Amino acid sequence: xxxxxxxxxxxxxxxxxxxxxxxxxxxxxxxxxxxxxxxxxxxxxxxxxxxxxxxxxxxxxxxxxxxxxxxxxxxxxxxxxxxxxxxxxxxxxxxxxxxxxxxxxxxxxxxxxxxxxxxxxxxxxxxxxxxxxxxxxxxxxxxxxxxxxxxxxxx
Amino acid sequence: xxxxxxxxxxxxxxxxxxxxxxxxxxxxxxxxxxxxxxxxxxxxxxxxxxxxxxxxxxxxxxxxxxxxxxxxxxxxxxxxxxxxxxxxxxxxxxxxxxxxxxxxxxxxxxxxxxxxxxxxxxxxxxxxxxxxxxxxxxxxxxxxxxxxxxxxxxxxxxxxxxxxxxxxxxxxxxxxxxxxxxxxxxxxxxxxxxxxxxxxxxxxxxxxxxxxxxxxxxxxxxxxxxxxxxxxxxxxxxxxxxxxxxxxxxxxxxxxxxxxxxxxxxxxxxxxxxxxxxxxxxxxxxxxxxxxxxx
Numbered sequence: 001x002x003x004x005x006x007x008x009x010x011x012x013x014x015x016x017x018x019x020x021x022x023x024x025x026x027x028x029x030x031x032x033x034x035x036x037x038x039x040x041x042x043x044x045x046x047x048x049x050x051x052x053x054x055x056x057x058x059x060x061x062x063x064x065x066x067x068x069x070x071x072x073x074x075x076x077x078x079x080x081x082x083x084x085x086x087x088x089x090x091x092x093x094x095x096x097x098x099x100x101x102x103x104x105x106x107x108x109x110x111x112x113x114x115x116x117x118x119x120x121x122x123x124x125x126x127x128x129x130x131x132x133x134x135x136x137x138x139x140x141x142x143x144x145x146x147x148x149x150x151x152x153x154x155x
Numbered sequence: 156x157x158x159x160x161x162x163x164x165x166x167x168x169x170x171x172x173x174x175x176x177x178x179x180x181x182x183x184x185x186x187x188x189x190x191x192x193x194x195x196x197x198x199x200x201x202x203x204x205x206x207x208x209x210x211x212x213x214x215x216x217x218x219x220x221x222x223x224x225x226x227x228x229x230x231x232x233x234x235x236x237x238x239x240x241x242x243x244x245x246x247x248x249x250x251x252x253x254x255x256x257x258x259x260x261x262x263x264x265x266x267x268x269x270x271x272x273x274x275x276x277x278x279x280x281x282x283x284x285x286x287x288x289x290x291x292x293x294x295x296x297x298x299x300x301x302x303x304x305x306x307x308x309x310x311x312x313x314x315x316x317x318x319x320x321x322x323x324x325x326x327x328x329x330x331x332x333x334x335x336x337x338x339x340x341x342x343x344x345x346x347x348x349x350x351x352x353x354x355x356x357x358x359x360x361x362x363x364x365x366x367x368x369x370x371x372x373x374x375x376x377x378x379x380x381x382x383x384x385x386x387x388x389x390x391x392x393x394x395x396x397x398x399x400x401x402x403x404x405x406x407x408x409x410x411x412x413x414x415x416x417x418x419x420x421x422x423x424x425x426x427x428x429x430x431x432x433x434x435x436x437x438x439x440x441x442x443x444x445x446x447x448x449x450x
Contacts, residue, residue: 036307039256039280039321046295046308064302088228117197119232147231150300154293 004029004051007059010110011123012103013074020048028053063122063147066112070120075103075111077124077141084115088148093124096136105130111141122146159343162336166382166432169413176337176433179206179216181240182224183266185301186213187273189234197229210408211243233301238266239338241436244407244429245329245378246270248443252279255324259283260313260365263290265297267329272303282319284311313361322370330358332379332386335438355385359393366398366446375400375444380437384416387440391428392421394444402427403443412440 001022008015020031025044032040032048040047049068052061070076079087083097093113104111107129113121124141133140163173182205184194191213195205204218217224224230225237246267249257252275262268262283272281283306285291291310298306311318313328333351336342358379365375377394379386391412394400402424409429414421428442 033304035278035280036305039282039319040307041309041319043309044307045291045310046298047306049302049304050295050299062299064299067302084228088231115228119228121228121232147228147300150231150296151226153296 001029003054003059004065007052007061008069011069011074011112012109013069013072015069015072022051023047027055061123061145063120063149066123066145067120070112070114070118073103075109076114077101077111078114078116078118081116084113084121087113087121087124087143088146090143090146090148090152092127092139092143093141094136095130095133095138095140098130098140101130110144113141113146122149156349157347161348162343162346165417168417169384171432173336174433176437178239178337178433178436179218180224181208181214181216181238181243182235183211183238183243183270184213184215184235185233185269185273187276188232188302194229194234197234198224198227201227203227208240208243211240212247214238214240214243216240231300236266236269236297236301238270239437241408241431241439242266242329242380243270244409244439245327245376245441246274248376248405248407248441249274249325249327249374252325254279256321257281257325257327258316258321258323258365258368259327259329260316260361261285261329261331262308263287263294265294267327268294268306269297269301269303271327272298272301272305275305277304279305281306282321282323283308284313284316286310286312314364316364316368319368321368322373323368324370324373326365326369326373326375328361328365328375328377330361330377330379332358332381333383334380335382335433337433337437338380351381351383351385354381355383355390358386358390362390362394363398366394366400369446371446371448373446374403375446376441377444378439378441380439382432382438382440384413387430387442388413388416388421388425388428391425391442391444395422395424399447400444401447403445405429405441405443407441409439409441412442
C-alpha cells in the first residue's frame with residue numbers, strides 16, 4: 001500500500017510484508033496473515049498487526065510498524081538513558097544525548113529513535129545536520145511521535 | 156437482601172470469615188517480547204522491588220517502587236502488563252494453545268487477551284469480543300503496546316458468538332460479574348442479592364452460547380472475580396447438568412470449590428473448580444469445562 005511504503009521510505013528503509021495482507025477499516029490499516037484472512041469478517045474492529053491510520057491525508061504510524069522498520073536498515077539514532085526517558089515524555093533530542101547514528105544525519109530527514117537496548121521508542125525529524133551542529137546543548141531531532149503516547153491516549 | 160452484614164453472614168455460612176484484604180499490585184512479564192530475567196533486571200535497576208508470585212509462571216508482585224509501573228519505558232514497550240495475581244490464572248489452564256482457534260468472549264481491557272496471545276506464541280487465531288466500543292479502544296491499545304499479532308477484535312456481545320460461524324478449540328469466559336469488596340470499596344453498599352442473581356442469569360446465557368460454539372473435546376475456562384456462589388458453583392452445577400459440559404480437574408492456586416451451598420448439595424465434580432477467597436489476591440473463582448466428545 002503506497003501510503004505506508006511512502007512513510008517507510010522516509011527512513012531510507014523498505015519493508016517486506018512477505019505473504020501477509022493489508023486490510024483497511026475506517027482509515028486504519030492492519031497486516032494480517034493467511035490464518036486471520038480466512039477467519040476475518042468485514043465488521044472487524046482490530047486485526048493482526050496494527051500499522052497505522054490516515055487522518056486528514058496524513059499517515060500516523062503505529063509503534064509496531066516503527067519497530068518493524070527498525071528491525072532492518074533504516075535511519076536510526078541511539079540515545080542514552082536520560083534522553084530516552086525525556087523523549088518518551090515528549091521532549092526533543094539534544095546532541096549530547098546521542099550515542100550513535102545509523103543512516104542519515106541530514107537536516108530534514110526522518111529518523112527512528114532507539115534506546116540502548118535497541119528498542120524503538122518513536123521517531124523524529126532531524127532539525128540540523130548532526131555533524132555540523134555546534135555545541136552539545138543544541139536540539140538536533142524534533143520529537144514527532146513516541147511511545148509515551150500510550151499514556152497520553154488514556155487521558 | 157443487601158448490605159455488608161447480609162453478605163458477610165453468607166460468607167460465614169459458606170465457611171469463610173470475611174476480612175480486610177489489600178492485594179499487592181502485580182505484573183506479568185510478556186515472555187514473547189522479552190526474556191523474563193532481562194525484564195526483572197531492568198525493573199530492579201529502576202528501583203522497583205519484585206517478588207515472584209509462587210503460583211503463576213510469569214507473575215511478580217510489586218514491592219517498593221520509585222516509579223509507577225504503568226509509566227516505565229519497559230511497560231510502554233509491552234515487556235510486561237499490569238495484571239492482578241489471581242487474574243493471571245485462567246489463561247494458563249488451557250492445554251495446547253498454539254495454532255488453535257481461541258475465543259476470548261469478554262475481552263476488554265485486554266490483560267488476558269494479551270496473555271492468551273503470548274501463550275499461543277502469536278500463532279493460530281484469537282478472536283476477542285467486547286460489547287462496548289470505548290472498551291474496545293482500550294483493548295486495541297493493549298494489543299498494539301504488547302505487539303500482539305494473531306487477534307481479530309469485534310464489537311460483539313458474548314452471547315452473539317454463533318454469528319461468526321466458527322467452532323472454537325478453546326474459549327475463555329472471563330465473564331462480567333458482580334465483582335468483590337476488595338477491588339470496590341463501596342461494594343457492600345452498592346450490591347444486592349438481586350444484582351447477583353441478574354448477573355448469574357447473564358452468565359448462564361453466555362455459558363449456554365459458548366457451549367454451542369465449542370468443538371467436541373474443546374475447553375472452556377470460566378472465571379469470575381465474584382465471591383457469590385450464584386455466579387460460581389451454582390452456575391457450573393447448572394452448566395454440567397444442561398449443556399453437555401463436564402468439569403476438568405485443574406491444578407492451580409485456590410481451594411476446592413464448594414459442593415454444598417446453603418444446604419443444597421451440588422455435583423461432586425464441582426470440587427475440581429477453584430475458589431480463591433480474598434487475601435494475598437482479590438477474590439476469584441475459576442473452572443475448566445470440556446465439551447463431552449460426541450455431544
